[in-house]
Amino acid sequence: MSKKNTLIKNASILMIASIISRIIGLIYRRPLGAVLGSVGLGYYGYASNLYSILLLISSYSIPMAVSKIVSERLALKQYKNAHKVFKGALLYAVLVGGVTALVAFFGGGILLPANQQNAVPALQVLAPTIFLSAILGVFRGYFQAHHTMTPTSISQIAEQIVNAVVSVLAAWILIKNLAPAGGTDAAVYGAMGGTLGTGAGVLTGLLFMLFVFVLNRPVFGRQTARDRHRREESYGEVFQIIFFMVTPIIFTTFINNASNYLDSYIYSSVQGMHGIAADSISAAYGEFSNYYLPIINIPLAMASASASA
16 A cells, blocks of 8 residues: 555544544533533643643643654664654653653642632543553553554544543533532532543553554564664663653643633632622533534544544
């Protein structure tokens, strides 16, 4: 298959997977909203917005960077260096993902609006997901470098299915058992349950990619054994390459996507200055973030999938 046909095929696979994932995401929003209520959706939305920004910083650019760096070495049949990039990227993901997860867990009270502190527990539930997502990004990028998009696509769909099911069930179970009387506690626990589904989905995607990696490990081992290149890159060189490739992507992506977080922060602050009750602010933002934003993000996801190929 020609390089052009391969590119088209890979882009198509990723785009189809992205569309399916987004459709699943849209479908489960309605039952999730019914369980959480408008205020709970608001807490969920505030936590998810900040989570998205931290996720951009920690792992958004990792699959693209790993795919490009590894594919360059595979093209030159430098299989040892390609595998070293993979291991170096894993270490990079552990460090950056770990630090960002700690920021999410301990810094939510500072980063979230002062009148939306009830969203902090939901953000803390999301913190481990940031760490797992960074590692998952490395595996996805590694397989994309080998021009196989099927594992990434299946993991994306599986991630979204588990996310949808666990989000609704966990929110319902937590509300029923910990806040049966309803009120603010129900909204807080419901938002925590909703974000728990995000973590379960990412964990599912990571376990699937690990399974596929183990299945293909003998193939990677044979490639490495055939490598006759004498010069092996150091981890210092690998980190430097990853850093200088990831940083510009993070910067530009952050600038383009920080608007949702800033909008939510400014909206809450201005509404609070005008004497609007915190729960009313949360309820209005919950409707906006749960039903409007997911729809307008579909074309952005499709474009991103094409670029990743």
